[in-house]
Amino acid sequence: MRIGELSTKTGVSVRALRYYEEQGLLAAERSESGQRHYGDKAVDRVRLIQQLYAAGISSASIREMLPCVVTGVASPQVLAKLRGHRSSVVKQIEDLQDTLRQLDSVLAGAVKSHESGVPCAPD
Amino acid sequence: MRIGELSTKTGVSVRALRYYEEQGLLAAERSESGQRHYGDKAVDRVRLIQQLYAAGISSASIREMLPCVVTGVASPQVLAKLRGHRSSVVKQIEDLQDTLRQLDSVLAGAVKSHESGVPCAPD
DNA sequence: CCTACCTCTGACGTCAACGTCAGGTTTCTA
DNA sequence: TAGAAACCTGACGTTGACGTCAGAGGTAGG
Incomplete structure (x- = not known):
């Protein structure tokens, strides 16, 4: 193609x-x-x-x-780099999961607060 | 400070x-x-x-x-954006988990191959 | 009071992963 | 066999999150 x-x-x-x-x-x-x-x-x-x-x-x-x-197939050097990237990816996932929790708690709280009629600025 | x-x-x-x-x-x-x-x-x-x-x-x-x-506290507009970012974060996590699986399968295979003495170019 | 370090405001530089445009060639379609 | 559409090689533009440098003023310790 x-x-x-x-x-x-x-x-x-x-x-x-x-x-x-x-x-x-x-x-x-x-x-x-x-x-x-x-x-x-x-x-x-x-x-x-x-x-x-x-x-x-x-x-x-x-x-x-x-x-x-x-x-x-990889040489030891490349293998080490791969492992490094792997742990970096793991950390990224963990950080994003933290962020997700933050967003969720905001969303949960925000919905409640909005129901009680105290909205935040749209802009 | x-x-x-x-x-x-x-x-x-x-x-x-x-x-x-x-x-x-x-x-x-x-x-x-x-x-x-x-x-x-x-x-x-x-x-x-x-x-x-x-x-x-x-x-x-x-x-x-x-x-x-x-x-x-958030307005409906901001809430919508927050939900959008939330799903984007979820997708990022999923993608990274895919990547992790790829890296792991490579690492597993690479170790074996290296044990059998067929290393890949270091550079 | 001196000196070494911290901080300030511009303002230009950087870097990666492309986007975009120019000017020309190749390939497909009617 | 047109001519549209796809492709080619440069080469410069873009964007975001800062780095870095210059020149000037602030601050803390001895």
């Missing part, structure tokens, strides 16, 4: 896909004329990349760990 | 604290000479701000919701 199709299939912009290639995260075959062509596995790879980005992992780190994620 | 102390107590840079004030997130008394002075509650407020930032909430949204989080 060409870049446009990969873009619609993944929901990731064409620009972003080119950026991933620029960063060494996503390789592409090139046709005679220079157009990018991707296999079906590219869809999963793009989703994986997005997932790692969402976990706050940088391009450089992703570049390091991607081949290992794909092959399932 | 002055800004430096608040900075060390919270681990947030002096620049960031000034930025929070600029964004209307953190008020400060001013001494005659114009220096900022904070009460003890500022520490918690700064932590709360950081928590909301970590949840991917923008300065503008935080500014809207902060008084309501503090007073526990």
Whole structure:
């Protein structure tokens, strides 16, 4: 498939896909004329990349760990980094769960207070 | 306390604290000479701000919701936004848990493979 | 009173992950 | 075989949350 199709299939912009290639995260075959062509596995790879980005992992780190994620084989150094990212992700989850509790307590309290007719400024 | 102390107590840079004030997130008394002075509650407020930032909430949204989080009272509009942020946080958590599973499966497989002596490139 | 450190207000710099535009080539469709 | 649509390579623009620097004034200890 060409870049446009990969873009619609993944929901990731064409620009972003080119950026991933620029960063060494996503390789592409090139046709005679220079157009990018991707296999079906590219869809999963793009989703994986997005997932790692969402976990706050940088391009450089992703570049390091991607081949290992794909092959399932890693050197001790990469393994250590993976563990580091893992604990970072765990911490992010915990922090977000804290935030969730905060929001929930506000929502619970706010509904009550609003029922009793003391609204906060809308703006 | 002055800004430096608040900075060390919270681990947030002096620049960031000034930025929070600029964004209307953190008020400060001013001494005659114009220096900022904070009460003890500022520490918690700064932590709360950081928590909301970590949840991917923008300065503008935080500014809207902060008084309501503090007073526990919100208008219907703000309430709706809070619910929106809540579900966004829930989704973030779910995504991160997915990522965690990915990382774990990689780590499990990688360790095995490494034991069998086929390491991936460290660089 | 001196000195070392803290704080102030601008104002420009940074960084990552793209967005967007220009100007040109390639591919599909009628 | 048009011409629209998709693609290409630069290259500059954007955004948010600060970093950093300059130049000037405030403050606490000896």
